[in-house]
Amino acid sequence: MSPSFSTRILAAAAVTVTAAAALTGCGASSTPSASGSGATDIRLAAVLPNTSDPFFATISCAAEAQAKTRGVELKTYNTTNTDANALATNFQTATLTQPNGILVTPFNNNQFLAQYTDLMSKGVPVVTGSPSEPQAEYKSIYSDTDTAPLAADIASLIPAGGGSMVFLGGAPGIPPLEQRTQPFVDAVTKAHPELAALPTEYSGFDVNKATTTVSALILAHPDLKLIIAADGPDGLGAAAAISQAGKAGQIALVAFDAVPGEVDALKAGTITALIAQNPTDIGAKSIDALVDYLQAHPDGGAISPDGTVAVPNKVLTKDTVGSPENAGFLYKASC
Known part of the structure; x- marks a missing residue:
């Protein structure tokens, strides 16, 4: 399990629910690609757990916003709770749509190790907030643990x-x-x-x-x-x-x-x-990593892991919490 989740894993430890419950009301949603010269044919998928938690909700919102900014299509396949089986079902559904790249963050960092390896061999970059061990995904983007x-x-x-x-x-x-x-x-x-x-x-x-x-x-x-x-x-x-x-x-x-x-x-x-943590930055950087890779490698080909990105934490006080520069550190319940 990656250190990126920090307190987010608490829900997985505290709550066990059924896959059916996780999927209730959790159909895929889509962010249309932007029109104009910046638009591309890139199609991305995002599979995030427990978006009833504002941390993950904020990552999802930021990913959707950045996809629109970059002019790419993003479909989300999120669960609203912590059931690993539900996330696996959503991940399978997402991969069956054959996206060009995928963002997925399981609570168990090695839950999709075999799938990452397969996707990467087919030229589909995988970005995660939960680094696998050994690293099988293209890039891991998560919260720094050096507090x-x-x-x-x-x-x-x-x-x-x-x-x-x-x-x-x-x-x-x-x-x-x-x-x-x-x-x-x-x-x-x-x-x-x-x-x-x-x-x-x-x-x-x-x-x-x-x-x-x-x-x-x-x-x-x-x-x-x-x-x-x-x-x-x-x-x-x-x-x-x-x-x-x-x-x-x-x-x-x-x-x-x-x-x-x-x-x-x-x-x-x-x-x-x-x-x-800065879930806004995590979501945006995750989309950027996928889009940048795909634009740099239009001919596809097998992909090798390319390390990790640790997004810094920050101390917020009553005097600084309202500063515009700290907006990304505030978690949202919804977009």
């Missing part, structure tokens, strides 16, 4: 003095989640020895449980100065607990991702900072 440097960006946001801190880890044993969050947690812990680290708490991505847990922590540890939340549900739950306790501004809350509810809490002051 340790971002610890310096939130240092001034932590209330001064000694106290304690806690990490809300979502759920244990999810490598992509840990690969993105743990470097940041380790860096903050090392940089702030005055904060005693409490045992990691796991809510199973349940907002209500996170709220209850953090409320109990605030009562048990009146010196609590910092909460780091690995995902949206834990961030929202912690924000609710801080608000209920009247501790906004007294406890710093740094949460990963930038779903609409988190952004609202950031603006309200109950979340201090967000560590956001």
Whole structure:
């Protein structure tokens, strides 16, 4: 499983649904190619999971917008939940349409390894947000996992003095989640020895449980100065607990991702900072990679893997979240 998903894998760990349910209301949609001199005969397909999650919804929206900009046709075959069988069905449906290139991002990075190899041998580039091991796709474009440097960006946001801190880890044993969050947690812990680290708490991505847990922590540890939340549900739950306790501004809350509810809490002051991925950039770059390759190789031929692109994360605060340059870091529920 690729580190690109980070917190996105949480849904796959927390929810199991049937393929039939995943396909309900999830027919393919198409972005018409633009007219004019920029239009081409390139036909692309995108197969994304769980677009009920704003992260994936934003990738899909950005891909559709970029396809229109580049003057190519894009048909999407997305699921609205995390069932791997549903995604496999949609991937098969997409490939049967014989697109010139395909964007596909499974939760299991090697789920379509054999299919990637076959498509690439036939001159069909594959771009994914979940790098296979060994790499079989043309290019992987995903969120950078090196979040340790971002610890310096939130240092001034932590209330001064000694106290304690806690990490809300979502759920244990999810490598992509840990690969993105743990470097940041380790860096903050090392940089702030005055904060005693409490045992990691796991809510199973349940907002209500996170709220209850953090409320109990605030009562048990009146010196609590910092909460780091690995995902949206834990961030929202912690924000609710801080608000209920009247501790906004007294406890710093740094949460990963930038779903609409988190952004609202950031603006309200109950979340201090967000560590956001850039799904807009991921979606646009994925389409660009496919179109650029196809335009450079009009005669086709077998394709070799061409490495990865790590899209940086960014710290957003109440003061910076509204900046136009940060718009791509805000997740959308729909286009």
